[in-house]
Amino acid sequence: MLTGRCLCGAVEYRVADEFLYSANCHCSKCRRATGAAFKAFAGIERGKLHLSRGGDSLLVYGDDDDASDIRCARCGSFLYSVVREGQYVHVTLGTLVDAPSIRPREHIFVGSMAPWFTITDDLPQYEGHSHA
Amino acid sequence: MPEVNTGDAGAPERHEGGCVCGLLRYTVHGEPTRITVCHCTWCQRRTGSAFGVAAVFASDRHQLRGPYRTYRHRSDESRRWLDLAFCPNCGTNVGFTLEWVPGIFAVDAGTFDDPSWINADDHPFRYIYLSSAQTWSKPPDGSECHARHFRV
Numbered sequence: 001m002l003t004g005r006c007l008c009g010a011v012e013y014r015v016a017d018e019f020l021y022s023a024n025c026h027c028s029k030c031r032r033a034t035g036a037a038f039k040a041f042a043g044i045e046r047g048k049l050h051l052s053r054g055g056d057s058l059l060v061y062g063d064d065d066d067a068s069d070i071r072c073a074r075c076g077s078f079l080y081s082v083v084r085e086g087q088y089v090h091v092t093l094g095t096l097v098d099a100p101s102i103r104p105r106e107h108i109f110v111g112s113m114a115p116w117f118t119i120t121d122d123l124p125q126y127e128g129h130s131h132a
Numbered sequence: 133m134p135e136v137n138t139g140d141a142g143a144p145e146r147h148e149g150g151c152v153c154g155l156l157r158y159t160v161h162g163e164p165t166r167i168t169v170c171h172c173t174w175c176q177r178r179t180g181s182a183f184g185v186a187a188v189f190a191s192d193r194h195q196l197r198g199p200y201r202t203y204r205h206r207s208d209e210s211r212r213w214l215d216l217a218f219c220p221n222c223g224t225n226v227g228f229t230l231e232w233v234p235g236i237f238a239v240d241a242g243t244f245d246d247p248s249w250i251n252a253d254d255h256p257f258r259y260i261y262l263s264s265a266q267t268w269s270k271p272p273d274g275s276e277c278h279a280r281h282f283r284v
């Protein structure tokens with residue numbers, strides 16, 4: 001199991017090191033939500049992530065049963081998103097304290113990429129979703 | 133809100149940005165003094181990404197509009213504070229101020245509405261805290277890189 005947490009430590013989660021996919025998403029929403037160039041995330045079945053601390057300190061944006069972004073209400077750190085009709089979560093790689101086995105495997109939505117960012121790796125690039 | 137883009141010769145350019153849900157907005161006037169891409173663990177936690185991208189403005193060239201929440205973080209190394217500003221509704225971080233460098237507001241550059249006005253040719257990019265970078269996140273060749281901060 002891997003541990004992840006927010007900046008202030010109020011919220012902590014545990015997640016199995018069994019991610020199914022991982023990507024850097026350059027869409028305009030992910031750029032805004034992170035404030036960075038892209039969102040780096042890894043996807044896994046929702047049941048394989050458990051909050052170990054701070055369940056009452058969550059800032060939930062969206063419809064929790066279907067799709068939402070989960071942050072710490074105290075410090076605003078972006079921890080994970082509930083996606084795909086609530087069945088999966090996209091864990092932000094920046095909040096994982098322990099390094100996962102998976103690394104980002106592709107860049108998606110490079111059609112919306114910030115012009116000030118340069119991709120420096122050889123990973124596949126997709127204009128939108130990779131449909132992998 | 134001061135209107136500075138009214139055709140006055142030499143008036144600084146104005147750029148807008150804000151959070152995901154639109155509740156918290158900001159305006160900046162003129163150009164950032166620098167853009168710092170920070171790979172420290174703190175920036176990874178707060179963004180969820182591989183680094184934070186801070187476009188630095190003088191405080192009087194930046195205005196926040198709308199409700200926001202702040203979180204004061206103390207650096208593990210220096211014990212100096214940094215105050216994060218984020219939307220109370222959607223949580224988006226829109227920037228921070230810091231004890232170390234008074235008089236500036238560092239905007240999270242990914243939150244600008246139009247990403248195209250910033251570019252590496254016109255704005256100096258610095259890459260810092262590469263000592264804690266993710267192994268898969270590397271700056272472009274030839275960029276200014278620092279293992280820690282450029283001030284230390």
